[in-house]
Amino acid sequence: MLKVENIDVYYDKIHAIKDVSFTVKQGEVVTLIGANGAGKTTILKTISKILEPTRGVVLFEGEPLSKLLPHQLVYLGMAHVPEGRRVFAQMTVKENLEMGAYIRKDKSSMKADYDQIFTYFPRLKERMNQPSGTLSGGEQQMLAIGRALMSKPKLLLLDEPSMGLAPLLVKEIFNIVQTIKKQGTTILLVEQNANQALQVADRAYVLETGKIIKSGNAIELLEDDSVKKAYLGG
Numbered sequence: 694m695l696k697v698e699n700i701d702v703y704y705d706k707i708h709a710i711k712d713v714s715f716t717v718k719q720g721e722v723v724t725l726i727g728a729n730g731a732g733k734t735t736i737l738k739t740i741s742k743i744l745e746p747t748r749g750v751v752l753f754e755g756e757p758l759s760k761l762l763p764h765q766l767v768y769l770g771m772a773h774v775p776e777g778r779r780v781f782a783q784m785t786v787k788e789n790l791e792m793g794a795y796i797r798k799d800k801s802s803m804k805a806d807y808d809q810i811f812t813y814f815p816r817l818k819e820r821m822n823q824p825s826g827t828l829s830g831g832e833q834q835m836l837a838i839g840r841a842l843m844s845k846p847k848l849l850l851l852d853e854p855s856m857g858l859a860p861l862l863v864k865e866i867f868n869i870v871q872t873i874k875k876q877g878t879t880i881l882l883v884e885q886n887a888n889q890a891l892q893v894a895d896r897a898y899v900l901e902t903g904k905i906i907k908s909g910n911a912i913e914l915l916e917d918d919s920v921k922k923a924y925l926g927g
Contacts, residue, residue, distance in 0.1 A: 694719045694848055694879050695740070700749030702732075702739050702903075709735050710746070711903045717848070717881050722874050724882040724890040724911065726924060727900035733883040734776050736900075737850050740881070741766055741773040753848070767796055770847035774854065776883075778837040782826030786817050789825050789836055793843030803843075810839040813869050831862040838869065842878075849873065851882045855889060867893050887924035891915045899924075 695717040702710035710732050717723045725733045738744045740751050742763040751758045753769060761769075772793075781789050790810060794803055811818035814835040820828060825836055834854055841849060851870070855863040867889050874880055874893075884890035891897055894911040899920060907920065914920050 694754055695881065696752040696755075697736070697740065698750050698752070700736075700739060700746040700751065702735055702744055702746050704735075709903050710739065712749075713900075713903070713905055714749075715898050715905065715908065717879060719847075719879055720874070720877065721895045722870065722880045722882060722893055724884055724894040724897045725900055726884060726887040726890055726897055728924075729885060730902075731900040732903040733900055734852055735903075737773065737852050737881070737883055741771065741850060767844055767846075770845075771850065772841035772844050772846035772848070773850040774837045774841045774852060776852040776856065778830075778833040780825040780828070780833050780836050780840070782824065784825055785822050786825055786828070786836055787821045789840050790817075790843050793840035796844060806843060806845070810842060813842075813872065814839055831858050831866075834858065834862075834866060835869075838866075838873075842873070846878060848879045848881065851880060851884075853883060853885060855884060855886045863889060887920070888915075 697713060697715050700710055700713050713736060725736060727733055735744065739746055742758060742761060753771060781792060790807065797803065816832055817835055817839060820832065825833065828836065854866050863886065870880060870893050882890055882894060891911045891914055897908065897911045897914050898905050899907040
């Protein structure tokens with residue numbers, strides 16, 4: 694579904710991403726793990742066209758994205774849940790979810806999707822008419838994921854969904870990631886919490902200073918001594 698081929702990305706003169714290549718197949722959860730500053734978020738921003746690579750190409754369902762603008766990716770079936778949630782603070786929970794569905798023509802089937810989001814995140818239903826800026830960090834993360842799902846994406850890009858959340862909420866968010874996968878959505882997950890990420894993922898790529906240094910089956914990487922030592926506290 695997604696193919697990243699030999700991309701280089703610069704911030705001014707800083708070579709942030711160096712010759713990175715990886716794939717995400719339909720129905721998979723693939724995770725990029727690595728320390729803060731390794732380049733994980735930069736890769737997601739490059740995939741979603743917020744940044745442009747100086748070399749290499751990103752293909753979605755076999756088509757290069759080079760000539761598209763960021764908002765056009767939503768029409769193709771890609772949704773990006775950014776680091777830091779980025780909810781529309783003055784708008785209600787319901788209005789944020791409506792913003793996620795702005796491209797949709799099938800208005801009649803949207804009620805079922807609202808119900809699905811509220812099944813995933815019952816607290817959002819309780820706060821449906823509340824301004825999003827008054828939600829807790831965990832609730833805002835739920836809303837950001839729900840808003841992205843309202844576009845009915847084929848591929849969901851999730852950037853640090855557990856950041857700043859209490860352990861119980863982290864567990865809840867990752868349970869939802871597994872549920873979303875079971876519903877058929879493909880997920881590319883960027884996450885500092887390597888232990889949780891590897892437990893929900895099918896495959897993983899380990900990123901260090903802008904390069905992929907290791908990749909493989911997520912369960913195997915959970916048991917890998919070098920990964921344990923560097924990222925799992927083992």
